[in-house]
Amino acid sequence: MMIVLFLVGSLTMFYPFYINALNQYLDQVRMERYQKKSEEQYASQQAQLAEANRKLAETGIHFTTDPFEDTAGGRLSKEQYDKHVIGQVNIPKLAIEIPLFDTTTPNLLEVGATVINGTSFPVGGAGTHSVISAHRGLPERELFTNLPKLNNGDLFLLEVLGETLAYEVISSEVVEPNETSSLKIIDDQDLVTLVTCTPYMINSHRLLVTGKRVPYTPEIKQAIQNGDRFRRFKQFAILTGVSMIVVLSLWLLVRVIRQEALRRTRFDLAIQLNSDPADTQKAIQLYNRQGKKPLIRDHQPFIRTTDASGKAIFENLPGGLYQIAIEGEKQKIKVGIKKKGQATKIYSKKQRNQKPSPVSVLMGT
Structure with a gap:
């Protein structure tokens, strides 16, 4: 009985860690499948999104709803995932890499970062401002849980449609959910703002972390590789550790059952x-x-x-x-x-x- 309680308690206590590591691994598998698209497919989709950005620059950003208000999402199908995924958000300092989708819906927000509807698509270019949202505090995924740790000068990267775009954080601010005055397109600037709820688990306000486009240098590429190595090592360590706990607990349980059966003879x-x-x-x-x-x-x-x-x-x-x-x-x-x-x-x-x-x-x- 004690072994069963230990196993259940361990799996419950470590659930956020191993389920996040498992989800990150599955996201990597899905992303590798997505990245097998041809250059022609990427180029065609980039052209479509760039044209949408050009039209948006003429009318300006317009928000319809707070992306975090609607929580009735439902299960995300493989077809929805494949239809809307356009890349991933990579934040080396936080050692996270999460899927990026071209629209915002409750079920997409459950599994990754989403481009808020009515803002620029994150394909780069002057006169664009993409606003990307993700949850904090989900038990099964890290997502933007540690976004407040980013400071001015830190980097984040968008790997979109076969290209890697680098951004340097230039500002962070906390605003009311309906306060969007800073989320504007500025001529000749390529901006991306990462958005999540704050304070943690209260979610009454929004944290805006804005970055400006910088050249994608070999040093930045090395930072990505270092972050990727650390993240994969962490995933491996967590999944291996949990697997060992499960195997050891099951082995002990079988041993106790056999010993009890033996004692009855x-x-x-x-x-x-x-x-x-x-x-x-x-x-x-x-x-x-x-x-x-x-x-x-x-x-x-x-x-x-x-x-x-x-x-x-x-x-x-x-x-x-x-x-x-x-x-x-x-x-x-x-x-x-x-x-x-x-x-x-x-x-x-x-x-x-x-x-x-x-x-x-x-x-x-």
């Missing part, structure tokens, strides 16, 4: 002294498996004295291992059965220069 432990006939009548005391605790039978130490033939029997014992102490011998001897239906055996390890065992055991019944 009964056998007679028959001991035969291997000594001269004149030296056969000796007292033999029974101890527990560790040899520390004397066993009691009828409120007395469980002791049997060998008969004239050197034989003693400990009757009706629960299945398992025991140790016996023989009168005149310094070392206890481990005897018993490890499995149901097994013959009684001696299990004590032989030491160098040790004399032959003073006893042998007869078939348990």
